[in-house]
Amino acid sequence: MEQQTKWKATVSTRLENANADQIWPFVKDFFGLHKWFPGLPTCYGIHGSNGEPGCVRYCSGFSLPSVDGAAVSWSTERLIEIDHDERSLSYEIVDCNTGFMSYIASMKIVPAVDSGGGWSMEWWFEVEPMVGWRLEDLVPKYVSGLQLMVKKMEAAVSDSS
Numbered sequence: 001m002e003q004q005t006k007w008k009a010t011v012s013t014r015l016e017n018a019n020a021d022q023i024w025p026f027v028k029d030f031f032g033l034h035k036w037f038p039g040l041p042t043c044y045g046i047h048g049s050n051g052e053p054g055c056v057r058y059c060s061g062f063s064l065p066s067v068d069g070a071a072v073s074w075s076t077e078r079l080i081e082i083d084h085d086e087r088s089l090s091y092e093i094v095d096c097n098t099g100f101m102s103y104i105a106s107m108k109i110v111p112a113v114d115s116g117g118g119w120s121m122e123w124w125f126e127v128e129p130m131v132g133w134r135l136e137d138l139v140p141k142y143v144s145g146l147q148l149m150v151k152k153m154e155a156a157v158s159d160s161s
Helices: 020-027 030-035 133-159
Strands: 007-015 042-047 057-059 074-082 088-096 106-110 120-126
Touching: 007 133, 020 106, 020 120, 020 133, 030 042, 030 057, 120 133
Parallel strands: none
Antiparallel strands: 007 120, 042 057, 057 074, 074 088, 088 106, 106 120
16 A cells, blocks of 8 residues: 655745734744634643743634544644754644644744745645645635734734834
């Protein structure tokens, strides 16, 4: 039996109204994802100190359907590493009811690739292929989620100025 390769994708969105130093505090708040991510009303720490490698968060919401028929999808996610100088973090899903298996992801704030300068936020993920999904269907959820998350973060920066 041939083993199917893992799905991998990177999505990004440009920071239009904030810089990396203004957005990084929101991103590194590992237990605070619910403040920014659409369709995720619940996120809190269940192990360790927020932002320390090895800490674990519990997230639940409506952005992806559950595979067990539950009304709410959930996951527990462990912070693998965080690099404040590079403004990046990586995490893995430890358990979930959405069908993600062997899921690892990273978020990073990087210089924008165009010549205009500025910054972008990237979200990279790798996961075992999911039954009932195609990678082409999953990626747009990440694109829109990241765009909405960055807009909320930029609004928070604007509100605090």
